[in-house]
Amino acid sequence: AQSVSQHNHHVILSEAASLELGCNYSYGGTVNLFWYVQYPGQHLQLLLKYFSGDPLVKGIKGFEAEFIKSKFSFNLRKPSVQWSDTAEYFCAVNAFYGQNFVFGPGTRLSVLP
């Protein structure tokens, strides 16, 4: 069965600091990978996705993620965070040809102004 772990439960940063949120998954086959963001009181929205090709993918709002197959990782990065990035971030995995999405437990990001 697939599973997803996220390294941090809660991350607190000051504005302009760099961000890296860790995500690891367990599945031996080909996967599709996603990062979703949930702003306070809102629903989950897609931040970025990896299906194939260049392992460095760019998403909205300056976020990017790197897929490292050998490490089963898909870490999310942003060079300079803003207060408006305060949200919860979920990593998700979908096995290629699979049907279900498996979500990680989420990482809450608090950016201090």
Place this chain on the structure above:
Amino acid sequence: DAGVIQSPRHEVTEMGQEVTLRCKPISGHDYLFWYRQTMMRGLELLIYFNNNVPIDDSGMPEDRFSAKMPNASFSTLKIQPSEPRDSAVYFCASRQTGMNTEAFFGQGTRLTVV
């Protein structure tokens, strides 16, 4: 498309009452997922459908929970009888068949059982 539409947005009910949550997926999407989000357990998959047929309901916590999808544009999640521990945000998501597709989430229903 208006996206995945859920109703109601908020529901407050007394313990023991029946609660019905509704979801309209994005037109053309043939997968529909019901998730529950709580502080303690995070985001849990309850059940999902493909072409209106329930595929995996192993996440449904108890027999008090039931879900239906009578047609491609409508699904319900029912809790009967409701209990305070059912208080959570319930999300519906839909997805189109294909190798490279993501799930789109609704705004969620915040359920409070008192």
